[in-house]
Amino acid sequence: MKFVVILSLFFAFSFPVLAAESIKAPHVEISWVAPEKWGIHSAERIGLQFKIDPQWHIYWKNSGDSGAPPKFNFSSDKSVVSQPQWPIPKRIPVGHLVNIGYENSVLFLFQVSPIAGSKVLNLKLSLEWLVCKEECIPGIAEMTLTRPLVTGPSVWIKTNQDKIEAFAKRIPLEETSSWDLTLIEKTEEKLVVDLKAKRDGLTGSEAPDMFPVDGENVNPQAPKVETMDGRFRYTFALPAGRGNPSQFKFLITHGDLAWERELSLQGGAKAVIDDDESVGRVSLVSLLFFAFIGGIILNLMPCVLPVLSIKFLSILKTSIADRRKDALLYLAGVLTTFFALGSVFLVLRSAGASIGWGYQLQSPFIILFLILLFWLMSLNFLGVFEFGESITNWAGNANSASSFTTGILAVFVAAPCTGPFMGTALGAAATLPVAPALGIFLSLGFGLGFPFVLVSFVPKLYKLMPKPGAWMERLKQFLAFPLLGTVIWLTWVLGIQLGSDGWLLSSTLLLLVALALWLGKTPNRVVKGLAVVLMLVAVTAGFISIPKVKMLQVNASTDKVPLSTSYGWVPYDRSAIDQARAQGRSVFVDFTAAWCITCQLNKKAVLEKESVLKMFQDNNVLIMRADWTNQDPVITKALAEYNRNSVPVYLFYDKGAHAQILPQILTIKMIENLFNKKE
Template identity: 35%
Template sequence: MFLKNLLVLTSAAILFAPAIGHTEPVVKDGTPRYVETDLIPEFNSITEGQPLHLAITQKHTPGWHTYWKNPGDSGETTSIEWTLPKDFKAGDIIYPAPETQPTGPLVNFGFGHDETLLTSVDVPKVIADDHVTLTAKISWLVCHDVCVPEMKEITLNLPVIKDGTAPVANQPEIFTAARAAIPVPKPWQGMLEEQNQALTIKFQLDEDGQKMLAGAKDFFFFPEEWGIILNAESQNIRVENNQLIVELRRDTRPLSDIQTLNAVLTFVSEKGDKESVALSIPVTAKAVTAPVAVPPTSTTPPEPTSFVQAIFLALLGGLILNLMPCVFPVLSLKALSLVKMSEKEQKHANLHGLLYTAGILVCFGSIAGLLIALQMAGQQIGWGFQLQNPIVILLLSYLLFTMALNLSGFFEIKSGPLANIGHKLASKHGYKGTFFTGVLATIVATPCTAPFMATAMGYALTQPPYVALTVFMALGLGLALPYLMLCFIPALRKSLPKPGAWMETFRQFMSFPLFASVAWLIWVYAQQVDGGYGTILGLSGLILIAFGIWIARHEPRRQPWKTGIHALSISSIILAFMIAGFSHTDATQTKAEKESSVPHISFSTTEMDTLIAGNDPIFVDMTASWCITCQVNERVAIYTDATQSLFKQKNVQYVVGDWTNQNPEITAYLNHYGRNGVPLYVFYGGRDATTGQRPEPKILPQLLTSGLIADVINGEE
């Protein structure tokens, strides 16, 4: 289950909460457990074709809790790994209504009392055997001031009823109570709206709902999906005018990630009974893309109040786009190519202007149409949405890199749609190239956003499709307008410098804004694809592009070398595109990466034996990714500059044991110190130079501060 590390980072206050003493675990089957779990079938036998319902009973040691299907700000839900006969299929776990489990500034969702979960197994209509064996490996995380992963494997051997005999119920009171605790589904129609980092849900109550919620209090809304709301923020839930109104603070996960928001609402009825209902709200495109009001500032253009104003702002934004480093080289070279045109060639100039504009408008229309269609389908995207895909980013960097190499004189494009960059456009054979140069200008403009564009685009995307497309076309027209005016107005062309050798120098100079744009795109790509790994991938792709072009320039005249060079050039280009094709977004940072910035030694028994045999002091940190206390301690106490400087000054060897996954050596180490969970912090003082002995190891508290670590290392505690 997903552990919300960002919320963990804000949890330093937990370190100053009073520590709660350990409650001894229950020893069951020779294994200490904080949750006593059992798996009970509803009947003592299996009937062919009838599902088998099962209860998972969990008895908690006082003060300890387990987790709901959405564990909240941290934790991990209960899971079952089944081993079933052929054609048997396991169902989902059905949970009772959860409770909030506050942990410092965080709020988790789970159970701190004895609870019963339900599940089922679908049984085939024909079973060959007289008995069936079902094995369930049940895993859960139980937490107090530490978190302990627990597991129990349970095997059921049940007879199969084939003669129509009625099955015998097994502890029916458990199933009756468990079903009564399941939230009651309600068909209340809901409407969801997101605005200003707030989520408002309004349910229209039917007559039964009005009676149920009359006089109710102590409401709490539990979403089944993580990351939708800030769990620790207060919830404003009330009944008004036959409506249930739920006002929540939004978290960072986009609503577009889910199609339906399922949730449980708990409350105390007018009679004082604790009750719960299950609710479901479709996440519509309107809910996802609800406009967010932005407080006006002196630098923010006024929000368009009319269609005409939106068109004006779009034109202005398109004009300014021409000054962006991605676009300016294309425009300037296209403009300079008009220098040699005489007044007698005005018709050719006009046609070039129209074709360049057509290329821009066609490309803008295609991007805008796709954007509008995706938004109507419920996607939360905006201008430049394609740049959220690392494949597009890398391909765009390839394109700009190739253009920059061409402008710098590294190679010449003698034919194709790019042939007219920096070349004469007067011939009729250049018309097709002019159209595609307009397309190219639009493509290279997509990473840029000019002033006034955001206001125009924001207006467009709240309007009907035909209005939105018109505004986008105005933006494209603004981008095309400077070149269009040069083509249609001879006097403007006369104001351009006279042709000469300086044009080649200027052409080469224009490659540098494109190289700068490539550097920026590679940086963006590295943010999307795993940091330094993404940088290596992106640069490797650029090297392959350059190599493929370079080797093609050195084409021999004789076979078979000519074919071999062709194949090598094409292979380099294909390999570069394969790098782009296999790119995938990875915005998260792995634990290993987080730790890489802090010098440490990975725990192993051999490594510990070597260190203990030495003279240096040792600080052992037994941690896990799913351990909330571990993560907080690391960030506010261990990874701080003060602690790391102290480690360096005292030559303390920092050893990290990661128990995120099972590790027998770490388990044995924990058991040696009487622990069966993390965190565990142990400090071994340095060897005394006179006696040659180490002092006894010191076990630190499970809630740390930098000062406490310093006191232990300096011998003050």
């Protein structure tokens, strides 16, 4: 009884079929594609064709998140049948899942040869398949193929032979001379591999696709693909908790061609910082060290120094215990902020966003916020306004909460001043796994916080500091001026991001804020209230109008200050580089951003000096400027090719030879050397 129930239940969802040469089942039609007559000595490649209803699909040997591949079970004592050959599949998204399979029509191919002495070829196939749209219908069938064996060659119908050939092209090639597949990194969550063409002409700049053959150990979702110099990098997501397979197998497809490659995990795994031309292989320890030094140097940057000086003045007055507590809180603030920024950065990276360091500054909202912040700080330093819980307090005075916030502030104001030692480290952070990448961010933080902590903890150093006195007030006022300088610079950045209206917007906002502060100095409560209202309205209106101004700027993009075209510099264009190099010209690329101080210094001191421009001209160099002031995925990608994701980067393509990355602080001498070397 039970058996009957099972049987009837089973047949309720699977289509009952008898042994046949072709089958019509729900949403699929299955038939053989084989010769009409079979040559007695011929090994033939035959196909089992699935014609699939529109929007339905069947599966590849790795079916992906759900589903199941068809199962072929041949029983025939008169012939030898190969394993199925699977043509190139495609990814089919189904709801939240990714399937790998086939739509419309597909042929699974088999190599079949009759055994000597037989008169008739008689194949029996137990076939099981699953066809799905969102819901799935499985099927089971017995299929037969009977063909007379004839002396001489097999007889084919032309259209059948064409069908076989069309799909035969799409099965993996046997040869192994096309691709090098190397393991870059494997973690719990991801697998990173590099694919490099072993010979020319395999692909253009277009990356081949890759499918995991083994669905147990690799997720079916399309990998993240990065194009690097002469190779492609694929990042696959791995399912959690599946242990450590000793090898992975992938299908590599390009157009109609396919290959299968295995990747052994023995002894291949390493963290890679691969920058053939310039940096060379840098160990993690030295990267951490560079980050640390870079952090220390940050203290001297014009945007950071005033904030820290004020903080320092305030702790001069306190007891040694308080001082130490403050210093540690400050360090905690710095590290927390770096950790937070680093985490956001890594999350975005894993989400596949093209971003780089300094990304915070690509938003006009943040620029306007910084302008306002620096403006308020400088007005406060100058004594234009003071109230109990003032900005000074926030940024400088000794109390625990403020020491922590000073740390946060220091990191935010430091970002535009990315120093020369940080480029390599931050670039590496973009390609390293999560833990070392966060390590680099934290090292930077340690560097930034270190001098402050050092002075607070070592009494000898502390004694070298001048005694508190009236000079502190004067110094504080003086420090307002570098801050005002920063305001000018950031206003300029905003002007580049938003056009001249951006400049008008920020200046008006600053004016209204200053007016409000001045109004607020009166004892009259009504006027004071008015001042508060004015302040709020001005700030709100300022931020609200950014998107509008931005839109205007997009509409009238011709008004944009042509930052890239001055002095013969042309905007970044990859194809122009290739073209120029094909013509035997050298190319110099300046990756820059308005908010990057180092970039601006190099530009003024070297790149736009007449003598340098003349050198470029004399040597027929194409000079190109990649402006990263605003978010630009093309430039982010170009930077990533050189394992960088911060600016400045100076790239020089020698005639014919490889690219060379110049140091982040340029001198005229370096540019001269580029050309003298060759002679």
